[in-house]
Amino acid sequence: MPTSVKSVLPVVLLGCGGVGRHLLHHIVSCRPLHAKQGVAIQVVGVGDSSSLLVADDVHSGHCQLFKNPEASGKVIEAATTLGRSTGLVLVDCSATYDTVGLLKAAVDHGCCIALANKKPLTGAYEDFEKLVSNFRRIRFESTVGAGLPVIASVTRIIASGDPISRIVSSLSGTLGYVMSELEDGKKFSEVVKTAKSLGYTEPDPRDDLGGMDVARKVGSLYPSELGPDAMSTKDFLESGVAQLDKSMEERVKAASLKGNVLRYVCEIRSTGCQVGIRELPKNSALGRLRGSDNVVEIYSRCYESSPLVIQGAGAGNDTTAAGVLADILDLQDLFQKMA
Amino acid sequence: MPTSVKSVLPVVLLGCGGVGRHLLHHIVSCRPLHAKQGVAIQVVGVGDSSSLLVADDVHSGHCQLFKNPEASGKVIEAATTLGRSTGLVLVDCSATYDTVGLLKAAVDHGCCIALANKKPLTGAYEDFEKLVSNFRRIRFESTVGAGLPVIASVTRIIASGDPISRIVSSLSGTLGYVMSELEDGKKFSEVVKTAKSLGYTEPDPRDDLGGMDVARKVGSLYPSELGPDAMSTKDFLESGVAQLDKSMEERVKAASLKGNVLRYVCEIRSTGCQVGIRELPKNSALGRLRGSDNVVEIYSRCYESSPLVIQGAGAGNDTTAAGVLADILDLQDLFQKMA
Ligand SMILES: NC(=O)c1ccc[n+]([C@@H]2O[C@H](COP(=O)([O-])OP(=O)(O)OC[C@H]3O[C@@H](n4cnc5c(N)ncnc54)[C@H](OP(=O)(O)O)[C@@H]3O)[C@@H](O)[C@H]2O)c1
Ligand SMILES: NC(=O)c1ccc[n+]([C@@H]2O[C@H](COP(=O)([O-])OP(=O)(O)OC[C@H]3O[C@@H](n4cnc5c(N)ncnc54)[C@H](OP(=O)(O)O)[C@@H]3O)[C@@H](O)[C@H]2O)c1
Numbered sequence: 001m002p003t004s005v006k007s008v009l010p011v012v013l014l015g016c017g018g019v020g021r022h023l024l025h026h027i028v029s030c031r032p033l034h035a036k037q038g039v040a041i042q043v044v045g046v047g048d049s050s051s052l053l054v055a056d057d058v059h060s061g062h063c064q065l066f067k068n069p070e071a072s073g074k075v076i077e078a079a080t081t082l083g084r085s086t087g088l089v090l091v092d093c094s095a096t097y098d099t100v101g102l103l104k105a106a107v108d109h110g111c112c113i114a115l116a117n118k119k120p121l122t123g124a125y126e127d128f129e130k131l132v133s134n135f136r137r138i139r140f141e142s143t144v145g146a147g148l149p150v151i152a153s154v155t156r157i158i159a160s161g162d163p164i165s166r167i168v169s170s171l172s173g174t175l176g177y178v179m180s181e182l183e184d185g186k187k188f189s190e191v192v193k194t195a196k197s198l199g200y201t202e203p204d205p206r207d208d209l210g211g212m213d214v215a216r217k218v219g220s221l222y223p224s225e226l227g228p229d230a231m232s233t234k235d236f237l238e239s240g241v242a243q244l245d246k247s248m249e250e251r252v253k254a255a256s257l258k259g260n261v262l263r264y265v266c267e268i269r270s271t272g273c274q275v276g277i278r279e280l281p282k283n284s285a286l287g288r289l290r291g292s293d294n295v296v297e298i299y300s301r302c303y304e305s306s307p308l309v310i311q312g313a314g315a316g317n318d319t320t321a322a323g324v325l326a327d328i329l330d331l332q333d334l335f336q337k338m339a
Numbered sequence: 340m341p342t343s344v345k346s347v348l349p350v351v352l353l354g355c356g357g358v359g360r361h362l363l364h365h366i367v368s369c370r371p372l373h374a375k376q377g378v379a380i381q382v383v384g385v386g387d388s389s390s391l392l393v394a395d396d397v398h399s400g401h402c403q404l405f406k407n408p409e410a411s412g413k414v415i416e417a418a419t420t421l422g423r424s425t426g427l428v429l430v431d432c433s434a435t436y437d438t439v440g441l442l443k444a445a446v447d448h449g450c451c452i453a454l455a456n457k458k459p460l461t462g463a464y465e466d467f468e469k470l471v472s473n474f475r476r477i478r479f480e481s482t483v484g485a486g487l488p489v490i491a492s493v494t495r496i497i498a499s500g501d502p503i504s505r506i507v508s509s510l511s512g513t514l515g516y517v518m519s520e521l522e523d524g525k526k527f528s529e530v531v532k533t534a535k536s537l538g539y540t541e542p543d544p545r546d547d548l549g550g551m552d553v554a555r556k557v558g559s560l561y562p563s564e565l566g567p568d569a570m571s572t573k574d575f576l577e578s579g580v581a582q583l584d585k586s587m588e589e590r591v592k593a594a595s596l597k598g599n600v601l602r603y604v605c606e607i608r609s610t611g612c613q614v615g616i617r618e619l620p621k622n623s624a625l626g627r628l629r630g631s632d633n634v635v636e637i638y639s640r641c642y643e644s645s646p647l648v649i650q651g652a653g654a655g656n657d658t659t660a661a662g663v664l665a666d667i668l669d670l671q672d673l674f675q676k677m678a
Contacts, residue, residue: 034498037475038473136376136675147641149495152488152495153492156486156669160369160662160664160665161664162661285650293645301657302486302655302657306632309649310488311649312647313642316641318640319641330669330672333475333672333673
């Protein structure tokens with residue numbers, strides 16, 4: 001009777017902001033659905049930057065609040081007790097690097113990890129290696145393109161021995177929108193201002209145009225003379241950005257003559273990673289992209305001439321939290337009791 | 340030490356044709372890769388329509404051959420012994436409905452199931468219900484769009500409580516090619532003949548144009564007067580198909596006037612499933628589709644205005660086998676021994 005075999009998976013949530021709150025909501029509203037699959041997710045602790053709320057008794061709902069540094073000690077305690085027995089998933093929905101110590105300790109105790117927060121994976125290389133050392137016990141779908149099934153798909157492809165040769169992607173909704181609007185002959189400065197008025201950009205659009213959200217080593221869309229050290233956001237929008245119109249128009253036209261369009265893409269090959277403006281065929285998945293969707297093209301032996309393409313909304317608290325919950329449910333398989 | 344924790348998962352393979360052979364090849368060539376993740380897949384039996392080869396001793400390589408009906412008995416024996424202990428995955432790469440009895444017996448013994456063969460899921464509804472009754476123990480990625488991560492993505496979305504409102508897809512490479520070629524003003528009959536000469540169609544192209552590969556309840560692209568009962572393949576290609584040119588040209592033009600294109604799609608909503616020619620916006624993922632790629636658009640709360648799109652090659656023995664292997668590796672998580 002599969003539906004009566006309850007497998008309870010305890011979860012500690014670090015970070016309870018936009019994504020974390022949505023996750024708690026999803027966990028509660030999915031209870032009946034998960035019960036049908038014989039699964040129950042039980043939140044035994046929720047932490048923010050200063051404290052941790054621990055469920056003493058999940059039935060009575062009795063809780064205790066611990067302040068740091070005691071709070072971290074409580075997380076380790078739960079990891080030590082539960083890690084190798086019932087299992088424990090440490091979920092990081094914070095936006096800080098500070099959680100990495102706790103996450104590494106959890107790995108040592110056999111716990112699983114689910115991340116929306118990309119910082120622990122993108123800091124020191126030793127941290128990354130440690131966190132992924134038991135690869136079936138860590139999931140981080142929502143660190144790339146929110147809930148889009150990019151990591152899950154890449155993991156499946158690798159697991160099946162199909163070697164990935166390159167991944168080309170447009171992972172910034174803002175830059176995706178800007179580049180695709182240019183095709184219609186609109187001025188760069190107009191497109192940037194419209195993007196800002198639609199709420200697609202950061203308060204200072206240069207935070208997006210600098211590309212820092214996509215990778216550390218980037219091709220910025222503006223020169224340093226127009227940067228934050230040289231002029232205010234107001235001046236940039238009123239006069240600075242228009243200085244880029246002509247050169248951008250020329251680049252768009254030159255590309256168009258070759259049947260290409262400009263896209264701001266990240267390309268990963270075995271030889272390294274490149275981020276910046278690229279000319280791509282109008283007819284490729286990335287070339288056809290309009291609006292603020294994220295797109296990822298994966299090339300491998302199986303997807304050689306025509307890549308595996310995954311496309312959709314790559315941001316939003318709801319979607320990001322949904323991706324984390326799907327990760328937790330996958331991890332739950334590791335702790336299923338045999339019927 | 341995660342890499343030394345060997346979790347051995349026994350597999351019985353039913354069907355050793357194009358897909359099955361590729362799967363065996365992938366399993367062997369992935370051994371070093373899987374070992375790094377502390378995982379080993381061990382093929383303990385391989386069967387075809389008449390017999391089963393059983394590995395008596397995987398170390399010496401000693402095997403025994405059993406003919407039907409004894410062969411089926413041997414599969415059940417393995418299921419009974421291994422199902423609830425080490426776990427056993429019954430992999431169906433046959434192209435028959437005849438395996439369904441074995442598959443159901445395996446479910447009863449707590450075994451897992453991985454399918455490339457869609458027939459067991461699309462026959463009697465009771466069979467379907469039985470097979471998916473323990474949903475985390477069955478995988479069937481390769482029954483839809485070969486290895487494209489469609490089922491994995493749909494499963495993730497459902498698991499996260501994000502309700503799917505509809506799925507619109509183009510899952511026939513042949514019909515996808517035919518419909519997109521019509522846009523360029525080519526004659527229907529010419530496109531069909533070219534598709535045949537490129538090897539995209541069955542020997543009798545009407546097998547594709549009838550749409551039977553996409554679903555049972557379908558909109559055929561030819562009337563019964565041009566069907567296999569009324570004329571030979573040769574006559575159909577030489578004179579029959581040209582009779583459809585004019586009406587098809589008119590439909591393409593009428594759609595084009597509204598900014599639409601024709602696509603042969605399958606749409607699933609809670610109210611039912613429709614398969615046939617549809618007018619779609621030129622600028623939708625399906626409308627932009629060229630060539631023989633499969634495309635699936637998934638609409639849900641998280642993917643409402645702009646759907647999650649998955650696109651790529653939806654056929655091929657290599658890709659299909661890769662999808663099955665990724666499924667087996669996912670199932671393996673259910674039998675991981677705690678470190
Ligand atoms: N929203 C999206 O579209 C999206 C998409 C993909 C990925 N993500 C990622 O998801 C993560 C969460 O995003 P968000 O929008 O929810 O951020 P947020 O609203 O800023 O929330 C961050 C939360 O983390 C807590 N926190 C800070 N330091 C902590 C620590 N040392 N230990 C535990 N908790 C700590 C904060 O608590 P205090 O209030 O005490 O500071 C706050 O509750 C981020 O890493 C983000 O990059 C978001
Ligand atoms: N190739 C693709 O692109 C693709 C894509 C998606 C899904 N699929 C599905 O994958 C499956 C396999 O395709 P394929 O191209 O490999 O087919 P195939 O080459 O025709 O091979 C079928 C195999 O199944 C065996 N078989 C028949 N009845 C059996 C039974 N009762 N028990 C065990 N084995 C039996 C056959 O053995 P005998 O020689 O003794 O008859 C043969 O070895 C099909 O269901 C197909 O629809 C294929």
